[in-house]
Amino acid sequence: MTADPMLQLQGLRKSYGGKTALRGLDLTVNVNEIFALLGPTGAGKSSTLLASAGLVDLDAGRVRLAGRDVTDADPGSRDVAIVFEGFNLLPVLDVKDNIAFALRSPAFRETEDEIKLRVGRTAELLRISHLLDRDVDTLSGGERQRVAIARALVRRPVMFLLDEPLSALDLKLREGLRAELRQIHRQYSSTMLYATHDYHGAISIADRVGIIDGGVMQQAGTIDEIYRLPASVLVGKLIGSPSMAFFQATVEGGQVVVKGAEQRLPIEGFGTVTSSPGGVLLGVWPEDIEVGPAESVGASTGKIYAVDNRGFERAIQVETTGGSFRKVVPLSMPFMQGDACSFRIPEGAGFLFDAESGKRVSQAGEGGR
Amino acid sequence: MTNSRTSTVDLATRWLVLALLVVYTIYNVGPIFWLVLSSFKSRMDFFTMPPKLFFTPDLSGYQAVFGVGAAKDSASAVGVFDSLVNSIIVSVAGTSLAVFFGTLAGYVCSRFNFVGKGDFMFFVLSTRMLPPVAVLVFYHLMFARLGLADTRFGLVLVSIFANVGLATWIMKGFFDGVPREVEQIAIVNGYTRMYAFIKLVLPMVKGGIAATAGFCFIFAWNEFAFASILTTTQAKTLPVKISAASGATGIEWTQICAAGVVLIIPVLIFFYLIRKHLLMGMTFGVLGRR
Structure with missing residues (x-):
């Protein structure tokens, strides 16, 4: 992408009363990409979207949209569309007037003929043509979000801001609408900033993912890049299902020693390690950890703390002296709650993080991923 | 088992509740009823004891309040x-x-x-x-x-x-x-x-x-x-x-x-x-x- 980014946020700061929502957030969304903003509740996702739309007054920072600085520009002049999680439809208007809402505003006015045409076409695209004359009170949750997306779409804005648009829906509906969003994205080549706390939702829709927490962008990139080199413990905790496993460890004589574990890992496997860490956290993607029956040779011991049946597979939680982790295993592995087990971390599979700051201190990525 | 007895108790409770409600209603509505009744009484009927329930309505009170009729200029x-x-x-x-x-x-x-x-x-x-x-x-x-x-x-x-x-x-x-x-x-x-x-x-x-x-x-x-x-x-x-x-x-x-x-x-x-x-x-x- 050599073209100018569609949206560029630089050093955004915002606090509401005493509560700080954004602490110097940077973010870049390229033209025609879906960028997922992934983070826990209260991480600053909504504030980021509202700031992009111009709906909050920033304490500091610049917002560039479609090649111009819009930091002080009117929200109405930015030509973005926004879809919220819960409340989207104006109860005083019916469905078709809700969709046509923007097209009748002073800023985006169209002729009534054009409005009729566009509303009809958009409704067809989202399969809500039969709802056009209904009151919004009578719609189901899924129908409401369809109408909201239709209203965003009908205007062809330069950018869509989607704030957990599907979170209030049930799983099936969510997956269906997510697929439709991607379809629309392909068809109309649009730029979307999609905020969610749902890892699956983020990676299934996004071209790039940004991990946000504490009002700061922790890491941004494709999901592969993030897997290959997670920037911090926070990122590890938010990525993956189950998320990254962490063990307390120390570096002793060129080896990484996991607390209470028999296994030793040569430090060369981690590439260059910046600083000389005393206490570190060893982070490993659970998919890389080999779990086997107790007393396996060359492995460390753990205990099955919980087993969670998922039908064709199951998720186990393993307690070890250095830390606990969750991992998905096939049904053929006959683990029961309370069983002893063994686990082994393959060479070159993990990352070292500073135990204090949580920042990654090892430089080698996972080659295989 | 004690079906008939329970229903007797139920019935008694019902009557008691009903009686209380009647008393409560009279307590609340009584003064208003008296007020409305009295507002149609002439000066003579007003002080009659026992109070009259049936009498010839006298509209002079309302005429005065709304400023119409004979009472207007009195x-x-x-x-x-x-x-x-x-x-x-x-x-x-x-x-x-x-x-x-x-x-x-x-x-x-x-x-x-x-x-x-x-x-x-x-x-x-x-x-x-x-x-x-x-x-x-x-x-x-x-x-x-x-x-x-x-x-x-x-x-x-x-x-x-x-x-x-x-x-x-x-x-x-x-x-x-x-x-x-x-x-x-x-x-x-x-x-x-x-x-x-x-x-x-x-x-x-x-x-x-x-x-x-x-x-x-x-x-x-x-x-x-x-x-x-x-x-x-x-x-x-x-x-x-x-x-x-x-x-x-x-x-x-x-x-x-x-x-x-x-x-x-x-x-x-x-x-x-x-x-x-x-x-x-x-x-x-x-x-x-x-």
Whole structure:
């Protein structure tokens, strides 16, 4: 992408009363990409979207949209569309007037003929043509979000801001609408900033993912890049299902020693390690950890703390002296709650993080991923 | 097993509850019934013992209150009709303005943060904590100095001051129930906040405005303390007039009763009109959005 980014946020700061929502957030969304903003509740996702739309007054920072600085520009002049999680439809208007809402505003006015045409076409695209004359009170949750997306779409804005648009829906509906969003994205080549706390939702829709927490962008990139080199413990905790496993460890004589574990890992496997860490956290993607029956040779011991049946597979939680982790295993592995087990971390599979700051201190990525 | 016994107990409970309800109803409705009955009685019937249930209705009381018929010009009737007019003007004007300002202030307090907002909200509320009697004397002096004593305009001002705080708080509650997304959607789509407020938010709280207006109207309509001290002849409202409705021929009981009935009616009408929104208004809008 050599073209100018569609949206560029630089050093955004915002606090509401005493509560700080954004602490110097940077973010870049390229033209025609879906960028997922992934983070826990209260991480600053909504504030980021509202700031992009111009709906909050920033304490500091610049917002560039479609090649111009819009930091002080009117929200109405930015030509973005926004879809919220819960409340989207104006109860005083019916469905078709809700969709046509923007097209009748002073800023985006169209002729009534054009409005009729566009509303009809958009409704067809989202399969809500039969709802056009209904009151919004009578719609189901899924129908409401369809109408909201239709209203965003009908205007062809330069950018869509989607704030957990599907979170209030049930799983099936969510997956269906997510697929439709991607379809629309392909068809109309649009730029979307999609905020969610749902890892699956983020990676299934996004071209790039940004991990946000504490009002700061922790890491941004494709999901592969993030897997290959997670920037911090926070990122590890938010990525993956189950998320990254962490063990307390120390570096002793060129080896990484996991607390209470028999296994030793040569430090060369981690590439260059910046600083000389005393206490570190060893982070490993659970998919890389080999779990086997107790007393396996060359492995460390753990205990099955919980087993969670998922039908064709199951998720186990393993307690070890250095830390606990969750991992998905096939049904053929006959683990029961309370069983002893063994686990082994393959060479070159993990990352070292500073135990204090949580920042990654090892430089080698996972080659295989 | 003890089916018949339980049902006997049930039946007894039912009768007891019913009896209590009847007593309670008589306790509540009795005085009003007596008031309505008495308002149609002539002076002669009024004092008859035992009280007459059937008599020839005498409309002189109502004629006096509404300023029609023969009673209009009788010396004893002076001012009752005028005080009804005063009451209507003061209550309607006071309520409208209090609700108007309360709606604007409630919206600002709901949507915007400003320095000293908490203090402002408390100040607004505190205007209703004060017992009116405590400041009556000073109001009296102030109004006398400003030439507002015994004027409807002065009473309208008092009515606004007394109710705008309540209106602000109730309306803030209703606006809090309207998601901020309403304005955000409008603004992002190229409308102004003013448009969003008038065309989108206000229609969503129209029930709240009705409930607020109802409460303010009733307070203004029933207001007695200020009206009795700040008026002397011209601007007396109906409650004040009733309390001192002695004419040239002694106390006009029929007129007093008729005026009492007339005083009750607008309150009944108002409560009937806003009954749907009443619960919402009493809970300051916290129960629901719509």
